[in-house]
Amino acid sequence: MKRVKQQDVFAERPPVKAAPDAKQLRKMAGDWLKQRRADAEMSQADLAARLGLKYYTFISQVENGFSRVPIEIMGAWASELGLEQAAFARHLLMYYEPELHRLLFGAESK
């Protein structure tokens, strides 16, 4: 599995000016997750197998922006992608709960 530079992968942020809706934000999170998986040189099936999922359909569900990464497997998802768990969760919170992210970390935090 390929390790990636932590600072670069968490630099991506949703646009601040236009407030995207929950669906758009989940789609952006999905695109980011897809890119991170590609960086780790894994297929959806590889990731699903490592997360103990029978099928890779849920990985697709999340990456297509229709579902969130469940909290119970967020840490394992991060580890399998070679990313630091806290930074991974914090980055996803920016898409899944933008207001909570702003309250916790401020608008300008990275």
Add this chain to the structure above:
Amino acid sequence: MSVVAFERKHDSGEWSDKELSALVAAFGAALAPGTGREWETGMTERGDAQFYLLSPLPDQACELCVSRIGGRYILEDGLGRLLFEHRNLELVGLHAKAAIPSTSWLMVRAITLWCAIRNTMHERFEPLLVEGEELFVQFVPQLAAFA
């Protein structure tokens, strides 16, 4: 010589019209006007078709997902829990129908409204009831003495 045309079973690629009709029919009640639910389709990276039942606005998150992998239909919820799998789409549709979250958006609104009314009633009438109870407690010994 007559040739019987067998329908080709889709193992990969997009949903056929027949499959899509079966899925929309299975989710008919969930997709009824007023529920606010919608559906969308997508694909896995291997080109397997997926059907998503989406919750009402503002979230529009996946509540149930049916995927076709190698001619097998997989039913999952929005958290990735495997609910059912079979080669027969009608059977999967039946399980999907049973798995649809039953609380409609309208129901949630009605419950919220009922709770608000109940809370208001409670706040307004409780002091009166407490006052009445205090009076009752004061007068009961006197009434008992007269009896």
